Amino acid sequence: VTGRREGYDPSSYPPVAVTVDLAVFTIRDGALALLLVERGSEPFAGRWALPGGFIEPDEDAQGAARRELAEETALTGLDVHLEQLATYTAPDRDPRMRVVSVAHVVLAPNLAEVRGGSDAAAARWCTVEDLLDEEGPDLAFDHDLIVRDALERVRSKLEYTTLAAQFVSEPFTLAELRAVYAAVWGTAPDLGTFRRKVLSTDGFVVPVTDRTGTDRVGGDGTASRSGPRPLLFRRGPATALQPAMLRPSTG
Amino acid sequence: VTGRREGYDPSSYPPVAVTVDLAVFTIRDGALALLLVERGSEPFAGRWALPGGFIEPDEDAQGAARRELAEETALTGLDVHLEQLATYTAPDRDPRMRVVSVAHVVLAPNLAEVRGGSDAAAARWCTVEDLLDEEGPDLAFDHDLIVRDALERVRSKLEYTTLAAQFVSEPFTLAELRAVYAAVWGTAPDLGTFRRKVLSTDGFVVPVTDRTGTDRVGGDGTASRSGPRPLLFRRGPATALQPAMLRPSTG
DNA sequence: GGAATAGTGTCTGTGAGACAGTATAGG
DNA sequence: CCTATACTGTCTCACAGACACTATTCC
Numbered sequence A, B: 001v002t003g004r005r006e007g008y009d010p011s012s013y014p015p016v017a018v019t020v021d022l023a024v025f026t027i028r029d030g031a032l033a034l035l036l037v038e039r040g041s042e043p044f045a046g047r048w049a050l051p052g053g054f055i056e057p058d059e060d061a062q063g064a065a066r067r068e069l070a071e072e073t074a075l076t077g078l079d080v081h082l083e084q085l086a087t088y089t090a091p092d093r094d095p096r097m098r099v100v101s102v103a104h105v106v107l108a109p110n111l112a113e114v115r116g117g118s119d120a121a122a123a124r125w126c127t128v129e130d131l132l133d134e135e136g137p138d139l140a141f142d143h144d145l146i147v148r149d150a151l152e153r154v155r156s157k158l159e160y161t162t163l164a165a166q167f168v169s170e171p172f173t174l175a176e177l178r179a180v181y182a183a184v185w186g187t188a189p190d191l192g193t194f195r196r197k198v199l200s201t202d203g204f205v206v207p208v209t210d211r212t213g214t215d216r217v218g219g220d221g222t223a224s225r226s227g228p229r230p231l232l233f234r235r236g237p238a239t240a241l242q243p244a245m246l247r248p249s250t251g
Numbered sequence C: 001g002g003a004a005t006a007g008t009g010t011c012t013g014t015g016a017g018a019c020a021g022t023a024t025a026g027g
Numbered sequence D: 001c002c003t004a005t006a007c008t009g010t011c012t013c014a015c016a017g018a019c020a021c022t023a024t025t026c027c
Helices: A063-073 A128-132 A143-160 A163-167 A174-185 A189-198 B061-072 B127-133 B144-158 B161-169 B174-185 B191-200
Strands: A016-028 A031-040 A052-054 A081-088 A096-109 A123-127 A205-207 A231-237 B014-029 B031-038 B051-052 B081-086 B096-106 B123-127 B205-208 B234-235
Touching: A016 A063, A016 A123, A016 A163, A016 A174, A016 B014, A016 B234, A031 A128, A031 A174, A052 A063, A063 A081, A063 A096, A081 A143, A081 B081, A081 B096, A096 A143, A096 A163, A096 B096, A123 A128, A143 A163, A143 A174, A163 A174, A189 A205, B014 B061, B014 B123, B014 B144, B014 B161, B014 B174, B031 B144, B031 B174, B051 B061, B061 B096, B081 B144, B096 B144, B096 B161, B123 B127, B144 B161, B144 B174, B161 B174, B174 B191
Parallel strands: A016 A096, B014 B096
Antiparallel strands: A016 A031, A016 A052, A031 A123, A081 A096, A205 A231, B014 B031, B014 B051, B031 B123, B081 B096, B205 B234
């Protein structure tokens, strides 16, 4: 009686808006952080929320997500990982009207700083630890739910893909890469096990042969530590881990 | 300039429709099969397509999916597995207007037969093998793409979850459960490895103690085979496999 | 007995987990 | 020297893969 695709009359349905929301993760000072923007108008004025916006008539969700990402950050979007997470459709998730949101997850290397985008009121990085804390901010709409889903997606994807390398800027050391797992999972994988796994997985990382000019300078500018100079690597073409590298806590 | 959530005027955007599409899988005669319906009107009149329909104003995507499932099949939807797959948003995926579709995956135990739903023109099961074949039917809209994504989702989820048990009706034998893996993956896992894995995973299956009246009758009515009477099981509370059971071919 | 199916046992290789131990730098 | 970091080796245990083998039923 209803719901079939045949014979649809748009004017007989209340209007629906379709948006994208972005859960942009990065590693800052060894901690997993998420990009938030401050809402300038009702509803939820003054509250923190995920960056996002409407899908334009000529673009798909992925295109809208990349455009919003470019507007909100300095990320050109070509070298960052962006994937669809899920779509949130609760009828009352936006009090103004029916809004269906296609959420995406973005993994970005450590950024210098957020530049408030072309029209964002304010933007900042918030550590996931602070966000999950009871004292932390409650996000607008159902964005707390989206963040929880996005976090679980990132945590589990580190187990069976090479996505961790998307969090470090090239060239990077294995210690930096291991720090990514520590930040995302909360516990670091065993050093020996980790090195064995990364180095034995073909195409996870590729060694950098030319190290001139990069001595003593990590991707985030760390310099002058003691100890031997670590080998440097770049991201390899592999995407899957076979078998998976499981989280220590959930093992 | 555009795309921000603040200051949205619905009338300044072309109308958008939001639908759900269902990839309903089952095992029929030892083969993985997908539920298709025949379209009765343009566009793609006469072509096979995934069942689906519009999201009503008072329901979310999951609710719409369960309603459509009940309309199209005899499945009440309470005991079948239903999960969101992904959302398809290409601007021209429907030639009439902008239609965004939230695709879902359904795993159903072997059904007697499809009853064409309340308003479906025709419905049938199509084996995945036929569908992937070059000679097979080309589905309407971007449903071929959705089916490929759904199939990969099901195949990978059998690896690290107990979802295979959703394909068999209770009570079931371990041989029937193993046949599910064989049908979905194309190759059967090793018998010994499979039994060890299933029986050593707490809560994957629970033994049925009372076997009166069920002798010699499998879930699909198979009877009078030779050999010892197999033990019968029901689905257990566990959902995850730790560690995963990997596909033989992709191992 | 023979065929078909159900279920068990056993050997082997791979790889994770957990460390101990060695090497190279700065101070 | 001491300390911090980078890296390697080794031992053990869990488990997947690949089978061979026994047991039970129908004909």
